[in-house]
Amino acid sequence: MRIKYGFLGILLAIAPTAYALDMGSVPVLAPRKNQEQAAQLSSQFLTRYSYRPVALDDSLSVKIMDRFIKSLDPDRMIFRQSDIDTFMADSTKIDDAIKKEDLKIPFSIFNVYEQRIVDRMTYARDLLKNGFDFTTQEDYALVRDKEPWPQSDADSNDLWRKRVKADWLRLKLGGQTEATIRDTLDKRYKNALERAYKYKSEDVFQSFMGAYSTSIDPHTDYFGATASADFDISMKLSLVGIGAVLQERDDYTTIRELVPGGPAQLSGKLAVGDRITGVGQGADGPIKEVMGTRLDEVVQLIRGAKDSVVRLDILPADAGADGGRRIISLVRDKISLEKQAAKKTVLPVKDGDITRNIGVITLPAFYEDFEARRKGEKDYRSASRDVANLLTELKQDNVDGVLIDLRNNGGGSLAEAIELTGLFTGKGPVVQQRSADGKVEVQSDDLPTPAWTGPVGVLINRGSASASEIFAAAIQDYGRGVIIGEPSFGKGTVQTVVNLDEVARSEKPKFGELKLTIAQFFRVNGGTTQLRGVTPDINLPGLSDPKTFGETSYDNALPWAQIKPARYKPSGNLKAELPKLQALHDKRVESDPDFQRLLEDVAELKSQRDKGVISLNEAERRKELAARESRLKARAQLDGDVDTSNDDGLQSNERSLTADIALENARKKAKDVLLNEATAILSDAAGLQAGAINGKSGQLGKAGGK
Template identity: 60%
Template sequence: MKKRIIWTALAIICAGQTAAQDSLGAPRLAPTADQAQTAYLSAQILGRYHYKSVPLDDAMSEKIFDRYLKALDPERLFFTQADVDSFADARTRLDDAILKGNLSAPFTIFQRFEQRVTERLTDARELLARDFDFSVKEGYPYARDKAPWPKDDAEVRDLWRKRVKNDWLRLKLAGKDDKAIRETLGKRYDNYLARATRNKSEDVFQVFMNAYAMSIEPHTNYLGRSASDDFDISMRLSLVGIGAVLQERDEYITIRELVPGGPAARSGKLAVGDRIVGVGQGDSPITDVVGSRVDEAVKLIRGTKDTKVVLDILPADAGPDGKHKQVSLVRDKIKLEEQAASKSVIKLGEGLTARRIGVIKLPAFYEDFEGRRRGDKEFRSASRDVARLVDELRKDKVDGLLIDLRNNGGGSLREAVELTGLFIDKGPVVQQRRPDGQIGVESDERAGVAWDGPMAVLINRASASASEIFAAALQDYGRAPILGEASFGKGTVQTMIDLDEVAKNTKPRYGDLKMTVAQFFRINGGTTQLRGVVPDIGFPSVADSESFGEASYDNALPWVQIAAADYRIVGKLTDRVADLQRRHQARVGKDKDFQQLLQDVAEFKRLRETKTLSLNEAERRKEKEKQEARLKAREGIKLASLQDDGLQASERSLAADLAAEKARKSAKDVLLTEAARIVADAADLSAGRTQIAMRDRVEITGNKGQSTR
């Protein structure tokens, strides 16, 4: 993603906001003048510069209205049809709310939402006083995102009765008695209620503005100051703070992890499980953070490098009335290494047939925009990190390379181009079509490659955007087979627009827009839009294309094709992929782990399609026993770690939570192992060659480049 500013001479409305009043009384939250100005300025920019020109009119207002309600109540468990009908006046007036600077309508809707949340959770709390009859044959329809709104209060109350009954039954099947169940669920619903009262005006505005932005096109978003800061941190992989991962547990901000080398870890005075009950700046008084949201505590803890922050700590082993201690730390730059590219080596076979396959896991296409702009020689980027890791793996004498892009949602377009350049000599990587129809080509201009040996790219449904650019380019060049499942299907380019710079504000007030400004195309002229990158060798998938992926959006851009760029294929994959596919099929047909994975995928799809959970105890126990019997037959499986305990993450002890996370990370990755074996097969087929044979090179120009495999 390119971080740039679109300058425009836009008038800024300074319309004051009147406090929303309706039959519910004075609102707890109300829009601000800054928010009204932000909404208006955003509308002007989106209307003029967005890739997809959509007028902000009554038709758009209806789309915003529906998307806003869906964002607030996605499972339709709080509002009734009567509530929705009562908002009828707002359905075609949200465009006016944005253009005229009066945001009372979306805030009034949110006020009703908060009221309904309180009512539903209060009812849920009261249901715990009664006994449930689990011999009755009825079901809980848990997948309600496409269901109609409950027609009245009686229907929504019955939905919540079934929801509470299901929560109770899960805990009962896990072995909890009635007393423990009431205590657990009572605490859960109380926590829900507490969180519902901690929303702020900026939260409401963020949800509403995203409903507007995403009604134009799925990947256009509004980012308030906090969201914008988080985006910048994710791109540069660093922040200034104390080096602690925090989590809300009950009313406390709890330390979940200490980052090695950070101020918190270096001090030796903090431990996992310690609770932060107050935060002070330098010598200023301590601010109490008990009951605060974790993002509020984080704002107080982060700051400027080399400044002091004081934490009021309730130690992990102390009770609620235990002795506090104060810990003074000096903020420092924290590198987020867990989100950076990493390497590993998978060893396959023995003796003369042994192969060592290097694996590079890339979670995102990150880039320190500001560091690059300043000319910082040590600025962080995905391509620089991968180049270093490839060099280390080459020195480690690996036989092949696997780039793991699973769950990589994208990032910097420039990094996608530069990463591709590590594996091709020179040439075009991706084409971009701008709103005016002009087409530009982003190319790798650097001669030479970091790795010219056998390789493959592993993707899944969550591989998107920059991941798709990279995978598509290597596929089109014939450089590497793509393994896994069809990718997300996002073929659009976004830019970040700093609204404060546009408005020439001296202090941050408005936030950022992430706006779609172009569509990208493969060098063969096709696009990844909607269809994604189709793998050369497919793996089993649990993804539901109807609910996840570009094709699941009702307003996604269509699939189109343009002329191919001029490029030269460097490897003929067709015959090689056929050989790799035959070896893959023969191997996985006899691989116990892979066959068990196929069983799990089939079972997951069966359960997903059910959409209703039985609330009959005998039926649920029978289902539970069936699942456990299936898992018991497997070797090396710890059944207890896979059983449903009915608890949510924050309801387990922190130690249990961390142990479960560690177990998930260390679990056998069947798909990664098989992908490495395919790369090993490619190394065998290459017969030890370190370069792609010159006889495989085919000159491609013009439309001939549309066929690349």
């Protein structure tokens, strides 16, 4: 059995159906036998080996039905109440259906969903033939997950009238002409309609199994071959392919970016904006047309074995639809995903007459090449190894402190979280793990001495989860560094991935993998990050909504708990210094215009969330827009670096590729107010530690980092 530890984002797809339809233009999807067998096999693990086993009975069946319907129509915009009534008549039958290897019920629901999508998109496109009256007073609800389902065709039509009207008004306020608005929205709804014809049984099954598994607990999940391969790539930070980032634009698979050093870039034959219209295997295999093909399917055609040949039929970026094409051959190679790896920067922080250099290590995930490590390869890729190398470089840069940026790091390898902690704490307990039978195991790092002994800071936000929380909690419990940011996600559970094909001894991959919660982890101080997350020592504002994002947003999350502390020896004590750091932070941000603007933006976003609706009255919206523009212009007068551009109302693939890339680059270059303040806080900590060395203050971590 192949085991992987760590946090995985839930991979939601969509799922098929079998109820009677009044219109039958879309393909009717049906379950495959291997999918029904995979569901039954998964149920055996979920009912026996989960950390919190849940019986597959009528009660769970109802929850699965609820989650499945919600995964398809979260805002209650597609189905009608009559559909829901019909579906729920079978809500207590799903458990028996899984046991009997019969998935007609979920596939039937999905077939209804497909037809409703076609119906709604067709209606939306018809609405574009006429304009809208933007002088009337009416609102459109931004979130409808708790609103009633439309009771009738008239209710559904009125709901979609408001939806289309809201889309139109947003584009109008963005400066688009009426003709452009019609064309843009028609393409948008047409694309959504066409996707209904491209769904496959894999999509249905993935979504249904996601509903089943997450009904056990929020982090149990199922994924098929494609999702499993994507997980392996994210952990290895490598894949075998041509080295191109692809995007679907107007039915074309379009090259958005060329990976430096990859076959595509080194060939000199491809450019950003080129469109792939066909893919052939080998030096002389037939070219398969891929116009209108789903992006994930095109990607699978392009990936393959190392040193093998793939041929691409290319329509150049500057050519029209009927322009000349060319066939190019590329040899697939291993592509390193360096953008997702740990990286460092050195930021100077001025403190009076003193300038301190703070090394920032940004870590997007706790990656590890499990397979290479299992094989005993000496140079396997991992987060802790990369960070250790970066720390060596930062020592040579003579930095005064190291800040680990874990914002939006959803976790990964548990082993990597432990080893990364050891780089800053040395040998000792890092995390405690309690299995379903109540047995507690203390997991430690055995690095004799820390790789970095100077001041440490950890920057977290609501998106910092699992392995990120293990690391941040250990740094906090050891008194090793200051935790900065907003409370973390609150995921305190451990998962393993079970290869169902290995369990069933299937020679061919057909059953997929099951991500199963097997344990709960606890801090060395005995508490858990479950639900509560890691509470920062110094709080910074955040843009996320705890009601909809984080462990507390799940209705079946495990409760907070506590066990005995592990035997560990803190290496520092920040309690005496934290009030000083807080006071310095408060004083600094009071006069920091960037920070104050961020607070304004956070308050405005919260106000919009609380309001829950937007006006469809043009005069009111223009008044709101004018107030925003006035505020931004006032900011720009103080700081010319402020972005004063308005929302254009366009989706990513509706802009020109050049414009979309320019917008993405502008966002990347925008001031990172929270990072700047975090480095300033760590600079303060380094200053206080220097005082400690001189006998003027208490200890902050360990001295002698350089």
